[in-house]
Amino acid sequence: MNKVSIIIRREYTTRVKKKSFIIMTLLAPLFMAAMFIIPVWVMTRKDTDEKTIAVIEDGTEMFKGKIPGTKYLKFEYLENVNLQEIKGNFGELGYYGILHISPKVTYLPSAIQLLSHKQPPLDITGHISNAIEKEIERIKLLTYDIEDLDEILKEIDTDVKIQTIKISDTGEEKETSTGIAMGLAYISGILIYMLTFIFGAQVMRGVIEEKTSRIVEIIISSIKPFQLMMGKIIGIALVGLTQFFFWILITFIIISIAKSVLIPDISAITEQPLTENILSSSPVGQTQVSEIQEMTEIQEIFSTLGNIPWLTIIFSFIFYFLGGYLLYASLFASVGAAVDNETDTQQFMMPITIPLLIGLFVAMGAFQNPESSIVFWFSLIPLTSPIVMMARIPFGVPFWELGLSMILLILTFIGTTWLAAKIYRTGILLYGKKPSYKEIWKWLRYKN
Amino acid sequence: MELFKAQHIVKQFANHLALDQITVSVPEGSIYGLLGPNGAGKTTLIRIINQITAPDSGELFFKGNKLKSDDIYDIGYLPEERGLYRKMKVGEQSVYLARLKGLSRQDALKKLKVWFEKFEIEAWWDKKVEELSKGMQQKVQFIITVLHEPKLLIFDEPFTGFDPINVKILKKEILKLKDQGATIIFSTHDMGSVEELCSHITLINKARTLLEGNIDEIRKRYASNEYEIGFEGEANLLRATLSSQYKILEHKKVNGQSIVRIKFQDSFSTNDILKSLLQSGKIVSFNEIVPGMNDIFIRVVQEEKTTKRT
Incomplete structure (x- = not known):
C-alpha cells in the first residue's frame, strides 16, 4: 500500500x-x-438600436395609434400607402420593417404580416401581437356597450408570471426553474x-x-x-x-x-x-x-x-x-x-x-x-x-x-x-x- | 552455497516455449554469466527471477528459501530495454525509483549523493532526462539499480550503448560490488567481458540449457590438448624428433621465431613433451591453448543445430 x-x-x-x-x-x-x-447580462442590456416599424392597413384605420411604442421601438402609421409601393424600399426609408394588417384580422388570426430584412426578435413580435390582441378584444368588447370600458380595461390589466414549484416526497416545496x-x-x-x-x-x-x-x-x-x-x-x-x-x-x-x-x-x-x-x-x-x-x-x-x-x-x-x-x-x-x-x-x-x-x-x-x-x-x-x-x-x-x-x-x-x-x-x-x-x-x- | 537457485523452470507463451526445464544455480559471491543467442529465453528467465512474470512450473529459491515477493528489495535489476521518464528531473526520478525499492527519502538522497559524486554527474541532478545522452542515462540507470545495495544484482546487457571508457568504469564498479559481497547475474553477447568477469555461466539456446557451471571447468572440458610453442631453431629438427607423438596444426615464422601449434595424443604429459623439445632448440614460449568462450559458444550452438537436423 x-x-x-x-x-x-x-x-x-x-x-x-x-x-x-x-x-x-x-x-x-x-x-x-x-x-x-x-x-443575465444580456437581459439587463436591452437592444439600444432605435427601430421604427411602418404600419399599413388595407382601407380600415382600426389600429391607428393603438400599438404603443417603447423606448427603442417606434411605430409609424402610414396612411394611404399601398404595401406594394413601399415593399421594395422600406429599408432606404429608414424603417426596420412593415407591419401589414388586413381588415380580416378580427376573424382571421394570420391576417397580419411583419415584413423585415432581418428575423425580428421575439420581444418585438410578442409586443406587436400583444397590442393587436388587446385592441381586437377591446373592439369586440365595445360591441357589448359597457360603460367606462377603457377604465375597466386599464384596471383589469395584469401581468402574470408562472413560478414552478416542485414538491418533494416529504412535502417540501422548492421554487425551481426548468x-x-x-x-x-x-x-x-x-x-x-x-x-x-x-x-x-x-x-x-x-x-x-x-x-x-x-x-x-x-x-x-x-x-x-x-x-x-x-x-x-x-x-x-x-x-x-x-x-x-x-x-x-x-x-x-x-x-x-x-x-x-x-x-x-x-x-x-x-x-x-x-x-x-x-x-x-x-x-x-x-x-x-x-x-x-x-x-x-x-x-x-x-x-x-x-x-x-x-x-x-x-x-x-x-x-x-x-x-x-x-x-x-x-x-x-x-x-x-x-x-x-x-x-x-x-x-x-x-x-x-x-x-x-x-x-x-x-x-x-x-x-x-x-x-x-x-x-x-x-x-x-x-x-x-x-x-x-x-x-x-x-x-x-x-x-x-x-x-x-x-x-x-x-x-x-x-x-x-x-x-x-x-x-x-x-x-x-x-x-x-x-x-x-x-x-x-x-x-x-x-x-x- | 547458492544465493539463488532455479529448478526445472518451464514457461510457455502463446506461440512458443520460452523456457524448457531450465535449471540454474548461482553461487553466493559469484559473477554469473547468462549466455545465449538472441531469443534464447534469457530475458524471460531474468523476468522470472525478478518476479515480473511467473513460471508455468518449476521452483525458485533465494537465500535458501522459496523466492517470495519481499525478496525484490534484495534484488537490483537493470533491464535490457531500459528507460527513464523523459520529462522528469534526474534527481527527482532517482529518488522516486529508490523509494519504490524500499529506501526512505533521506537514505536515498544520501546514497545518491555518494554515487553521483563517484560518477561525477552531480551537475545533472536538476536536468531533465531528455537533455541527457543515452550513455549518461545509462549511468543514472546503473546507479538506480545498485543504490539499495541488493544482495543479488541482475544486469541484462549492461555494456551496450557505453563507450569503452565507461565500459571500463562500469566493469570496475561491478567487480567492486562483487568484492563488497554482492552476487551478480549478467547476460551479455560480449564473450570478452564474460571471460574477464564471470566465474560461472549458463548457456541457453532455444529454451534449453546447453552448458552450466564453473567457467574454468567448462573451458578445460573443451580444451583439445593443443599447445603453442615458440622457439628459435630449426622446425624440421623438431618435426623429426616428435613426429610420432604429435600433429602439427600450424607453423609460421614471426621475427625469426618459429611458432608451431601442435596437438598431442591424450596420453602425453606436458613434461615429456618439454623434455624432448629441449633438445631441438631454444624454447621461448609454451602455452596450452584453452578455447575462448566465443569459440565454445559458437561450437556448442552450432553442434546443437546439426544434431537437431539429423
Missing part, C-alpha cells in the same frame, strides 16, 4: 505542476461563469463526458509514456503491474478532483461578484409601494414598473440558483465523475498497454468511445424529457449512467434509483479493472507488434 502511495504522489505532483493544468484550472471557471452571467435545471443538467452531463475522456486519455498517455520510454520494466521489478496501474489511475483521479475543487471555488467567487455588480440596488426600487406606481398612469411610473419587472427577473434567477440542491449535485457529480472515470480509466490503461504509440490506439478506442457517446446522446434527450424510460434505463446501465444520471439529477431523481445506479457502477468498475489489469500486465512488456483483439482475448486468459 505504501508503494502505491509513492506512485500516486508522483502521478499527482508531476501533473499538478504542469503549466497546462494551471491554465485549465483558471480558465475553465471563467467559461463556466460566463455561461451563467452572460444570459430553464436553470436544464442548463445544469446540460452542463453536468457534458462535463462528465468530457472529464472522463480528458482524464481517461491522460491515464492512457501515461501508460504509453512508460511503455515507450521503457521505464516500465524498472518499475515493475519493484512493484506489481496492478499497483502501478492503480497508482496511476488514483493519482490522476486526485488531479481531477483538485481541478474540480478549484473550478467550483472560482466559479462561485465569480458568480457572487457578478451578482453584486449586476443587481446593486434592487432593494431600493422594490421598497417603493408597488400599487402607487401601478395606479399612477404617468409615463415615469410605467417605465419604473417594467424596470422592476426586469430586476425581479434577475433576482429570481439568482434566488432559484440558491434553491438548486447544490450539495446533492456536487456530491453526485463527484461520485459519478469518480465512478465513470474509474470504470473507463482502467480500460484506457489497458489500451495504452496494448499499443506502442498513440496513433495505434484508434482501433481499440471504439469500445470505449461508443458507450460514452451513447451516454451523451441519451443525456441530450434527458434535458428535454428527464422521465422517459430510455433515460431511466441508461441512467442505471453503468457504462452510460455517469453521464445520463448527472443530466437527470437537477430535475430530481428518486433515492432508490440513485442508489441502485451507484451500486451497479461500483460493481462494474471493479469488474472492468480486474479485466483491464490482465490486459495491462501482459501488454506493457510486449513491444513491436500491434496486437489484435484475438490476441488480447488470449492475454485475458493467461494465468499470471
Whole structure:
C-alpha cells in the first residue's frame, strides 16, 4: 500500500505542476461563469438600436395609434400607402420593417404580416401581437356597450408570471426553474463526458509514456503491474478532483461578484409601494414598473440558483465523475498497454468511445424529457449512467434509483479493472507488434 | 552455497516455449554469466527471477528459501530495454525509483549523493532526462539499480550503448560490488567481458540449457590438448624428433621465431613433451591453448543445430 502511495504522489505532483493544468484550472471557471452571467447580462442590456416599424392597413384605420411604442421601438402609421409601393424600399426609408394588417384580422388570426430584412426578435413580435390582441378584444368588447370600458380595461390589466414549484416526497416545496435545471443538467452531463475522456486519455498517455520510454520494466521489478496501474489511475483521479475543487471555488467567487455588480440596488426600487406606481398612469411610473419587472427577473434567477440542491449535485457529480472515470480509466490503461504509440490506439478506442457517446446522446434527450424510460434505463446501465444520471439529477431523481445506479457502477468498475489489469500486465512488456483483439482475448486468459 | 537457485523452470507463451526445464544455480559471491543467442529465453528467465512474470512450473529459491515477493528489495535489476521518464528531473526520478525499492527519502538522497559524486554527474541532478545522452542515462540507470545495495544484482546487457571508457568504469564498479559481497547475474553477447568477469555461466539456446557451471571447468572440458610453442631453431629438427607423438596444426615464422601449434595424443604429459623439445632448440614460449568462450559458444550452438537436423 505504501508503494502505491509513492506512485500516486508522483502521478499527482508531476501533473499538478504542469503549466497546462494551471491554465485549465483558471480558465475553465471563467467559461463556466460566463455561461451563467452572460444570459443575465444580456437581459439587463436591452437592444439600444432605435427601430421604427411602418404600419399599413388595407382601407380600415382600426389600429391607428393603438400599438404603443417603447423606448427603442417606434411605430409609424402610414396612411394611404399601398404595401406594394413601399415593399421594395422600406429599408432606404429608414424603417426596420412593415407591419401589414388586413381588415380580416378580427376573424382571421394570420391576417397580419411583419415584413423585415432581418428575423425580428421575439420581444418585438410578442409586443406587436400583444397590442393587436388587446385592441381586437377591446373592439369586440365595445360591441357589448359597457360603460367606462377603457377604465375597466386599464384596471383589469395584469401581468402574470408562472413560478414552478416542485414538491418533494416529504412535502417540501422548492421554487425551481426548468430553464436553470436544464442548463445544469446540460452542463453536468457534458462535463462528465468530457472529464472522463480528458482524464481517461491522460491515464492512457501515461501508460504509453512508460511503455515507450521503457521505464516500465524498472518499475515493475519493484512493484506489481496492478499497483502501478492503480497508482496511476488514483493519482490522476486526485488531479481531477483538485481541478474540480478549484473550478467550483472560482466559479462561485465569480458568480457572487457578478451578482453584486449586476443587481446593486434592487432593494431600493422594490421598497417603493408597488400599487402607487401601478395606479399612477404617468409615463415615469410605467417605465419604473417594467424596470422592476426586469430586476425581479434577475433576482429570481439568482434566488432559484440558491434553491438548486447544490450539495446533492456536487456530491453526485463527484461520485459519478469518480465512478465513470474509474470504470473507463482502467480500460484506457489497458489500451495504452496494448499499443506502442498513440496513433495505434484508434482501433481499440471504439469500445470505449461508443458507450460514452451513447451516454451523451441519451443525456441530450434527458434535458428535454428527464422521465422517459430510455433515460431511466441508461441512467442505471453503468457504462452510460455517469453521464445520463448527472443530466437527470437537477430535475430530481428518486433515492432508490440513485442508489441502485451507484451500486451497479461500483460493481462494474471493479469488474472492468480486474479485466483491464490482465490486459495491462501482459501488454506493457510486449513491444513491436500491434496486437489484435484475438490476441488480447488470449492475454485475458493467461494465468499470471 | 547458492544465493539463488532455479529448478526445472518451464514457461510457455502463446506461440512458443520460452523456457524448457531450465535449471540454474548461482553461487553466493559469484559473477554469473547468462549466455545465449538472441531469443534464447534469457530475458524471460531474468523476468522470472525478478518476479515480473511467473513460471508455468518449476521452483525458485533465494537465500535458501522459496523466492517470495519481499525478496525484490534484495534484488537490483537493470533491464535490457531500459528507460527513464523523459520529462522528469534526474534527481527527482532517482529518488522516486529508490523509494519504490524500499529506501526512505533521506537514505536515498544520501546514497545518491555518494554515487553521483563517484560518477561525477552531480551537475545533472536538476536536468531533465531528455537533455541527457543515452550513455549518461545509462549511468543514472546503473546507479538506480545498485543504490539499495541488493544482495543479488541482475544486469541484462549492461555494456551496450557505453563507450569503452565507461565500459571500463562500469566493469570496475561491478567487480567492486562483487568484492563488497554482492552476487551478480549478467547476460551479455560480449564473450570478452564474460571471460574477464564471470566465474560461472549458463548457456541457453532455444529454451534449453546447453552448458552450466564453473567457467574454468567448462573451458578445460573443451580444451583439445593443443599447445603453442615458440622457439628459435630449426622446425624440421623438431618435426623429426616428435613426429610420432604429435600433429602439427600450424607453423609460421614471426621475427625469426618459429611458432608451431601442435596437438598431442591424450596420453602425453606436458613434461615429456618439454623434455624432448629441449633438445631441438631454444624454447621461448609454451602455452596450452584453452578455447575462448566465443569459440565454445559458437561450437556448442552450432553442434546443437546439426544434431537437431539429423
